[in-house]
Amino acid sequence: MATLKPKYLFLHIVTLCLVMVIPQFAGAQNKIPDDFCLTNDEFNLFDAINQIRVDYDKNPVELSASLSYVASLHVDDLYNNHPDTSICNTSSWSDKGNWTPCCHNSYVYDPDCMWEKPNELTPYRYRGYELVTFFGDDFNNDSIINIWADSKEVIDMIITRGSYEKKKWVCGGLAIGTNYVSLWFGQRADSQDSPKICEDEVRDTIAMAIDSISKPDEYYLIFGSFNDIHSAKEALRKARNDNFINANLINENNRFRLYLSKFDNLKEAMYAKQQLQFNYRDAWILKD
CATH class of the missing domain: 3.40.33.10 (CAP)
Structure with a gap:
């Protein structure tokens, strides 16, 4: 039976330790935290x-x-x-x-x-x-x-x-x-279960779901936001003069948003945004 010299015995032990430790470390890396x-x-x-x-x-x-x-x-x-x-x-x-x-x-x-x-x-x-x-x-x-x-x-x-x-x-x-x-x-x-919602936000999610049961999504093409009604109405007048016949205002807590048009789905809103003339290219889409 062959006998290992001391220095080779040391190397052999180190090698065995690495073989045992590395797989455990790799497995630990692959686990998603329970609180994620x-x-x-x-x-x-x-x-x-x-x-x-x-x-x-x-x-x-x-x-x-x-x-x-x-x-x-x-x-x-x-x-x-x-x-x-x-x-x-x-x-x-x-x-x-x-x-x-x-x-x-x-x-x-x-x-x-x-x-x-x-x-x-x-x-x-x-x-x-x-x-x-x-x-x-x-x-x-x-x-x-x-x-x-x-x-x-x-x-x-x-x-x-x-x-x-x-x-x-x-x-x-x-x-x-x-x-x-x-x-x-x-x-x-993915073999893992779907991620859960963070606990402190569950109550908000339930409230939002109840609020949206009978409310279909709408997508607004927003072009401006104003602090006073007079500026908002002037912007609305200009938009309608530029053939945005469906343009109107949204009033949220006395802050007025001008929308050029509204749509039932995001694809239509995205397409309409891409077709805007140059001076309206800063418009953005709001989901309500």
Whole structure:
């Protein structure tokens, strides 16, 4: 029987320790925390993404806990550690977390930097595809949808058109962070249960659901907001003179919004916005 010398025996023991420890660490990395949850705004934004798909005759996708968790980690990393500096774009990850850091940019093509993050960080064993956007300090779901709706590349990704036409999204996830919003899609189902809503927002969700039972969604093409009725009426007169015959005002707590038209679905509102003449291109879409 062969006998190991002391230094080789030490190396052998270290190797065994690594074999035993690394799988346990990897497994720990893949577990989604039990207290992980989504906010009302995140649920509503995901519903709006699915509504865009439905408006373009695409099936809605399932909300994925795994992809939402990756999105949550990424927006936190972007805000706290700023890996999106110099030539690195917002798909980059810092070296400040339990993940593989990488600098994602158009000069060095490394799509695995993004694609493998769900597999690296969650039980989702397939590739993920991310859209992540930086916003200013004041943004909400309406402004997110408006900015994304103005981008052909974003719409192509959401509805699998153009360079994404060979993809078939089955699930998706998102997170709204400070200054960043991350949206992910995957082509395979997530084995995890759908994410839960954060407990402190459950009561608000129930109230909103009751309020909306008999109220269909409407989408307004908003062009201005005014503090006094006289300025609002003058803007309304100009809009109607420019052939926006359906233009009118919305009064909310003595703040007046001018809308050029209203629509029953987001697709029609987006199309109408794209057809606006130049001096009305700053209009945005409000869902009521």
